[in-house]
Amino acid sequence: APAAKMAALNGGAPWRRGWLPALQFVRRGSKAVTRHWKAMHFQRQKLMAVTEYLAPRPAISPRCLAPRRERAEEDNGYARLLRRQVEEVFRDNRMIAVCQYNSMPGEDMVLMRHYLRKHNIEVKFVLNEIVRPMLSQSKYKNLLPLFVARNILLVSPETKVKEMLRVLKGVPQVNLLGACIDNTILSRQGVENFAKLPSLEATQGQTVGALALLPSQTSSLLQRGSAHLTALLDQHIRQLQAGEMGSPAEPTPAQSSGTH
Amino acid sequence: RPRSEPPLFPPGPGGVAVPRAGLKKYVLPPDYSGITVPERTKLKFMEKVPAVPKVRREPRQLRDIRGPSQEATDFIQGQYGILALGGGYLHWGHFEMIRLTIGRSMDPKSMFAIWRVPAPYKPVTRKSLGHRMGGGKGPIDHYVTAVKSGRLVVEVGGRCEFAEVKPFLTQVARKLPFPAIPISRDGLQQMRQEEEEKKLNNQNPWTFERIVTANMLGMRKYLSPYDLRLKGRYWGKFFLKHRV
Numbered sequence: 001a002p003a004a005k006m007a008a009l010n011g012g013a014p015w016r017r018g019w020l021p022a023l024q025f026v027r028r029g030s031k032a033v034t035r036h037w038k039a040m041h042f043q044r045q046k047l048m049a050v051t052e053y054l055a056p057r058p059a060i061s062p063r064c065l066a067p068r069r070e071r072a073e074e075d076n077g078y079a080r081l082l083r084r085q086v087e088e089v090f091r092d093n094r095m096i097a098v099c100q101y102n103s104m105p106g107e108d109m110v111l112m113r114h115y116l117r118k119h120n121i122e123v124k125f126v127l128n129e130i131v132r133p134m135l136s137q138s139k140y141k142n143l144l145p146l147f148v149a150r151n152i153l154l155v156s157p158e159t160k161v162k163e164m165l166r167v168l169k170g171v172p173q174v175n176l177l178g179a180c181i182d183n184t185i186l187s188r189q190g191v192e193n194f195a196k197l198p199s200l201e202a203t204q205g206q207t208v209g210a211l212a213l214l215p216s217q218t219s220s221l222l223q224r225g226s227a228h229l230t231a232l233l234d235q236h237i238r239q240l241q242a243g244e245m246g247s248p249a250e251p252t253p254a255q256s257s258g259t260h
Numbered sequence: 261r262p263r264s265e266p267p268l269f270p271p272g273p274g275g276v277a278v279p280r281a282g283l284k285k286y287v288l289p290p291d292y293s294g295i296t297v298p299e300r301t302k303l304k305f306m307e308k309v310p311a312v313p314k315v316r317r318e319p320r321q322l323r324d325i326r327g328p329s330q331e332a333t334d335f336i337q338g339q340y341g342i343l344a345l346g347g348g349y350l351h352w353g354h355f356e357m358i359r360l361t362i363g364r365s366m367d368p369k370s371m372f373a374i375w376r377v378p379a380p381y382k383p384v385t386r387k388s389l390g391h392r393m394g395g396g397k398g399p400i401d402h403y404v405t406a407v408k409s410g411r412l413v414v415e416v417g418g419r420c421e422f423a424e425v426k427p428f429l430t431q432v433a434r435k436l437p438f439p440a441i442p443i444s445r446d447g448l449q450q451m452r453q454e455e456e457e458k459k460l461n462n463q464n465p466w467t468f469e470r471i472v473t474a475n476m477l478g479m480r481k482y483l484s485p486y487d488l489r490l491k492g493r494y495w496g497k498f499f500l501k502h503r504v
Contacts, residue, residue: 031322032322032323032326032484032486032496033322033323033325033326033347033496033497034496034497035497037495037496037498038495038496040495041482043479043481043482044482044483047468047471047479047482047483047492048468048492048503050466050471051464051466051467051468051471051492051503052464052503053458053462053464053502053503053504054462054463054464055461055463056461056463057463076285076286078283078286079283082283127282127283129282129283130283
């Protein structure tokens with residue numbers, strides 16, 4: 001603009017007619033770039049105030065809405081492995097007992113495991129945070145309340161409940177909470193009753209005997225009528241024999257044998 | 261897993277909940293496979309005066325401080341750096357401070373640092389103390405480097421995390437003559453993304469850019485022609501971060 005002014009001064013037609021430029025640049029004050037914060041013209045201040053950033057305001061404040069926590073998709077290999085192991089345990093073993101586990105001296109723990117191992121019962125430690133989601137999706141939903149706090153699983157392919165209870169009685173730190181034997185969920189009382197039952201072979205024998213009792217009576221039932229008649233006739237013969245001592249007893253036995 | 265599990269152990273009379281053991285999640289160590297550490301890991305020594313000192317005294321040209329930077333705005337070799345958020349001049353004292361502080365705090369075997377600003381090249385004149393105005397331009401006193409806002413000053417990289425590097429970079433950034441922050445590649449990207457988002461979701465229908473380009477209300481009378489380019493985010497050497 002100073003150049004334009006000079007050009008106008010030198011020889012422009014409007015300048016000769018006494019024309020003043022509309023814009024007059026003020027050359028007072030500091031330069032554009034200063035060390036201090038240069039004071040803005042008031043109009044510029046107003047412009048800066050008008051053109052400030054306005055943040056968007058949603059209709060409902062985010063504090064009123066429930067916090068949207070994203071699902072932590074860890075699913076690391078270790079968790080998957082543990083889950084697989086737990087699935088195997090539930091599939092392969094007939095008896096699964098859940099016990100409360102308080103801290104025990106090491107040697108007592110080893111002894112208990114040894115005694116249980118003798119009866120082919122294994123002690124398994126499972127993490128609640130892996131077992132709980134698995135159980136809630138499988139058919140063992142009712143075992144969920146047991147998997148709270150520190151617990152262990154005593155698993156076995158056979159059902160030797162009596163020996164297990166005997167071992168656990170000697171260990172006060174492990175308390176039986178419940179068991180799932182042959183896909184039947186039993187409470188503590190149920191397990192004790194189960195232990196009092198006779199063994200499978202004995203019960204089978206008992207059932208067979210009870211069932212075979214009636215057929216064994218069939219033949220005697222069918223023969224009851226004729227046996228009764230035979231007994232009556234024999235009694236009659238004895239009475240007659242007792243009555244007639246000397247008379248020939250041959251015709252009457254021959255008649256009685258003929259009627260048979 | 262349910263969103264909010266009711267506490268399996270509600271706090272007892274003492275107000276303490278019994279802790280329960282969970283599965284330990286192992287975090288993999290960071291992967292530094294694509295990072296090559298150059299031979300000279302420490303910062304190069306910067307000369308006070310260039311090899312060919314200037315004979316002709318140069319005008320002040322403060323426009324090399326004004327506005328956004330066009331060079332050295334992105335990362336080259338390193339992962340972390342110091343970003344300038346204002347304009348200013350760096351002289352030899354600043355260079356020495358940066359070099360020594362970073363050299364002291366970093367591990368030369370696993371980390372490296374590079375300069376993103378040139379050595380001082382611009383001569384600054386000073387008149388001797390106590391003399392009146394006039395008598396010509398003073399002799400050259402020292403040399404400086406001009407830094408505009410948005411420029412990286414140093415870059416640090418190597419087998420290290422941002423948390424390791426941040427303390428000494430903040431220490432350096434506080435001592436610089438302009439506002440500066442330590443920043444990583446992700447941080448820079450995020451900053452730019454936030455700026456874009458702010459521009460998009462600004463509820464104010466009146467923006468500086470719109471008013472200046474259309475010269476609404478004759479505002480250009482009170483603004484500089486450079487404000488068309490600077491769009492209200494820069495004022496002198498200062499960078500106004502809060503403005504859109």
